[in-house]
Amino acid sequence: MKNILVVEDSESTRSMMKTIIEDLGEEYHVFEAGTGFEALKILPAEDFSLIITDINMPDINGIELINFVKTTPQYKDIPMIIVSTERSEEDKKRGLALGAEAYITKPFRPEDFQEKIRLVLSS
Amino acid sequence: MNSSKKEFISEAEELLEEAREHLLELQEPAETGVTPDTVNALFRSIHTLKGISGLFGLEGLKDLSHAIEEILDSLRLGNIEVTDDVISFLFKNIDILRELLKNAGQGNDLDVTPYLEDIEVFGRKTSNRQKQESLSGIIDEAIISVLSNYEEQRLRANIKNNRAIFIINAVLSLADFDKSLSELTEKIKKEGELISTLPTAEDIPPDSIGFKLLFASGKNPDSLKAALGVAPGQIAGRRPEKASAQKPQSSLKSISTTVRVDIEKLDGILNTIGELTLTRGAIKRIERELAGIYGHSELVFDIHRASRNLERRLSELQQQVLEIRMVPIGQIFSRLAQIVKRYSREIGKPVNLTVFGEETELDKFIAEEIVDPLMHIVRNAIDHGIESPEERKRKGKPEKGTIMLKAFQRGNNVIVETEDDGRGIDTEMIRKKALEKGIITAGTEIDDTELIGFIFRAGFSTKETVTEVSGRGVGMDVVKDRISSIHGFVDVRTEKNIYTRFSLTIPITLAIIKSLLVRVGINTFALPLSSISETLIIGRDALQSIEGKKVYNLRGDLLPVMQVSDFFEPGSHTHESDYHESRYIVVSGYGERRVGLLVDELIGGQEIVIRSLGRYFEGLKGFAGVTEIGRHNVILVIDVETLTEEILLRHKGLVHV
Numbered sequence: 001m002k003n004i005l006v007v008e009d010s011e012s013t014r015s016m017m018k019t020i021i022e023d024l025g026e027e028y029h030v031f032e033a034g035t036g037f038e039a040l041k042i043l044p045a046e047d048f049s050l051i052i053t054d055i056n057m058p059d060i061n062g063i064e065l066i067n068f069v070k071t072t073p074q075y076k077d078i079p080m081i082i083v084s085t086e087r088s089e090e091d092k093k094r095g096l097a098l099g100a101e102a103y104i105t106k107p108f109r110p111e112d113f114q115e116k117i118r119l120v121l122s123s
Numbered sequence: 124m125n126s127s128k129k130e131f132i133s134e135a136e137e138l139l140e141e142a143r144e145h146l147l148e149l150q151e152p153a154e155t156g157v158t159p160d161t162v163n164a165l166f167r168s169i170h171t172l173k174g175i176s177g178l179f180g181l182e183g184l185k186d187l188s189h190a191i192e193e194i195l196d197s198l199r200l201g202n203i204e205v206t207d208d209v210i211s212f213l214f215k216n217i218d219i220l221r222e223l224l225k226n227a228g229q230g231n232d233l234d235v236t237p238y239l240e241d242i243e244v245f246g247r248k249t250s251n252r253q254k255q256e257s258l259s260g261i262i263d264e265a266i267i268s269v270l271s272n273y274e275e276q277r278l279r280a281n282i283k284n285n286r287a288i289f290i291i292n293a294v295l296s297l298a299d300f301d302k303s304l305s306e307l308t309e310k311i312k313k314e315g316e317l318i319s320t321l322p323t324a325e326d327i328p329p330d331s332i333g334f335k336l337l338f339a340s341g342k343n344p345d346s347l348k349a350a351l352g353v354a355p356g357q358i359a360g361r362r363p364e365k366a367s368a369q370k371p372q373s374s375l376k377s378i379s380t381t382v383r384v385d386i387e388k389l390d391g392i393l394n395t396i397g398e399l400t401l402t403r404g405a406i407k408r409i410e411r412e413l414a415g416i417y418g419h420s421e422l423v424f425d426i427h428r429a430s431r432n433l434e435r436r437l438s439e440l441q442q443q444v445l446e447i448r449m450v451p452i453g454q455i456f457s458r459l460a461q462i463v464k465r466y467s468r469e470i471g472k473p474v475n476l477t478v479f480g481e482e483t484e485l486d487k488f489i490a491e492e493i494v495d496p497l498m499h500i501v502r503n504a505i506d507h508g509i510e511s512p513e514e515r516k517r518k519g520k521p522e523k524g525t526i527m528l529k530a531f532q533r534g535n536n537v538i539v540e541t542e543d544d545g546r547g548i549d550t551e552m553i554r555k556k557a558l559e560k561g562i563i564t565a566g567t568e569i570d571d572t573e574l575i576g577f578i579f580r581a582g583f584s585t586k587e588t589v590t591e592v593s594g595r596g597v598g599m600d601v602v603k604d605r606i607s608s609i610h611g612f613v614d615v616r617t618e619k620n621i622y623t624r625f626s627l628t629i630p631i632t633l634a635i636i637k638s639l640l641v642r643v644g645i646n647t648f649a650l651p652l653s654s655i656s657e658t659l660i661i662g663r664d665a666l667q668s669i670e671g672k673k674v675y676n677l678r679g680d681l682l683p684v685m686q687v688s689d690f691f692e693p694g695s696h697t698h699e700s701d702y703h704e705s706r707y708i709v710v711s712g713y714g715e716r717r718v719g720l721l722v723d724e725l726i727g728g729q730e731i732v733i734r735s736l737g738r739y740f741e742g743l744k745g746f747a748g749v750t751e752i753g754r755h756n757v758i759l760v761i762d763v764e765t766l767t768e769e770i771l772l773r774h775k776g777l778v779h780v
Contacts, residue, residue: 010171012131013178019127037301040322040332044297055271056167059301060320067269072324085174087192090272097268107177107185 002121003046005031007039007053007065008083013106017052017083020110021117036060040068048078050121055084055091063094070099079120083108131179132228133468135172139221142168146217150210159199159277159316165213166195172220183235184223190242191216194249200276203249212245262288262359266337274319274337281316281339282359288318289347289355291336296383300332308336310351315340386487389448396441400730403437404752406430445632450490452530452539453481458494459501463526466502472509473523480530485537486632492609493539493629496602500541500625501526503599508545508623518620520544535653536611537631542624548617550574556583572715573775575615579603607764610636610651610747636733638760640726640752641709643687647758648722649731649750650709654763656717658725659708672774675708675719683774684708684719690745690766711763718770720763733760745769 004021008014011034018030031046033039037059039051051069055062062082069075082095082103092103101123104116145165169192176184191213197203219238226233261282267275278288291311295303304320311317321335338355340347348354410430414423456478467474509515509524516522529540550571557563557577577583581600606613611629616622630636630653638649639658659677666673666684673684708719731750747762 010134010175012127012134012175013171015130016127016178036322040300041297056170058167060322061271061274063269063271063274064319064321068322068324075324085170085177087170087189087196088272094268094271106174107180 001029002027002049003029003031004050005033005042005048007033009034009054009057020113024114036065039065043075050079052081052083055082055088063091066095066098066100081116081120129471130468131175134175135224138168138172139217142217146210146213149205162199166199169195181227181232183232184227187220187223187235187238190239194246201280269321270319277318286339286341287357288339288359289357291353291355293334294327294331297330297332298383304334311336311338314342314347314350389444392444399437403433448487449484450487451481452483452485452490455490455494456481456528459497459528462498463501467505472505472511474505474509475523475525477527483530483532483537489609489629492605493627496605499598499602504543508543510546535631536628539627540624542622544622547619547621547623548575553577575617612764636731638729638731640729641722642724642726643722649758649760650763654711655709657710660706661708682717682719683770684721685770686721690769712767716767716771718767
């Protein structure tokens, strides 16, 4: 079982990502967080194989979340994928510099998103 | 239109509505002036709209929101000033987006090229891009690297405006950090601008989480310390007073002074208090006996003083523990709001939720007990109360339905109301169903209030009938049972096509209740005071008989009356004379649901701890539990609600006695 945490404040985007991930196979289990705070609360509750995060969110943003995960010993090995629009080019760079493994630009094709997840999980 | 598309449309509508509200705020700023928060929130709404439009393949919507986003980005970065021109330009474009969205809902993706050109021209005209100064050397590189681009811009703007930059470190409990954190950030926002909220786990104990709050303010560190309750460390900006040389304060000391306690531990304390109350009763008895033996001697006065003191302190302690258990009902309302939002979207009936009285407090346990019943009522309201947008339009109602949640305190109770502006409960359908079920006969005279009461009967309604047509019924008996189990009751008011309102009257706290002890024959019973409205002494022959049912003339109203033991032992009072023995009436209920219970003696008030009857007697109707009243004397606590119900039914002749 692979637990994947999707952190994204847009509900329809979140549920779309959930569907795309679940299409990958039954062993993928998606947990959703609608805000950065929710993500902070859910992190200790489960063992995650992957965190996918948006950048622009209301309470704490994706950069702050990446920094938190990558500086916390028990989470730092969980790979992270940044999902953001081309507007957040600069933030994407910052996220990668803080240790995120990959990024994908919105909008994306479902196959590309799935490919990215497989790639990050297999490396 | 498939469901995810529907979901998209409704989220997009919400985003545009949000954007419009933010724009209104910009147009008429509060006293504090235009806040960066509002501009940023506006940016985020359009940014999210662009994101989801792209995902759902709506190119026109995506391109236009992208162009507007560019303008908003310049606005939040300070490259464009907020002027009336800019605001009306944005209003115009949000209207265009709304139009596009409407078309998208009908499957059309319009060409947006002309609009895009307009925006580009506008952008060139207003933009006034400034050269960015480097922040390195002013602010620690390690801090800049964890800021988002926007946050860095805000940092820059604040330094340029001659404000100092501060950091506060907070260590909070992981389980509920959001509440204490937002309290702190609200305070910070009053003193300046919050730039970044950085979570950290470094050097933080387990079950806790740390936050670095980076903010800008024009105030000096001392007044900030006074306003925030914690001394911030200054890391950059003007006023290089003594504070500037200091390293950011990095105390591990928590800024929050709250502890979290398992509710079971509080239950434990309450139980101990309950036991102590019994001991106090024993001491009082000993005091009386001593007085009988020794008269009013010094020793008796001593024990009297001590026991009075014990009594006072005990009730203080009890009050304090009960206060600890209190939570604002807003916690539950916000959970319900989420359900309403999600559920109404799921089934395609847009609903406005309005909430009043979130600050009303009630016991944590009771709060948890009413969540499910409320959820049930609210879901029912969306399912069957609120009409579809088309039907509402036909009826001349706003297409969006409204559900109101309201809470307020009345005496020792909290009233929680849900009201929808849907089609109301169809009493004719209920009448038909009641006839079918044989609950009433064709000749039974019965008013609407009583008919509506039937929805709370177990197994009264089935999906094929009442629910689908009139909209109510499924599981309402469960709602009522849950509310009765915490000594509350449910009332429904409805008007066809106007509203349906459920009022739950529930005790604020449960653990220890005030009760009235009464004697009936050789038995003593306890009646919870919360369900009693008054007691009366009656003279002989004060009761009248109508069709064999006892009634009492209470200030001009006929009050249905029954001997308490009649309920438990039907037929035990077969002789008229028995009714003449009883000297007191305990009145319970209110309005049309008022009834009288006949008892032989009012013994007095007492605080009791209700214990459950245990598994063996679980199904026993009419008893709320047992309680101990000193000297190992165990008595039954009467469930007044059930009794009231029974009396009303018997007096209507609806149930065969």
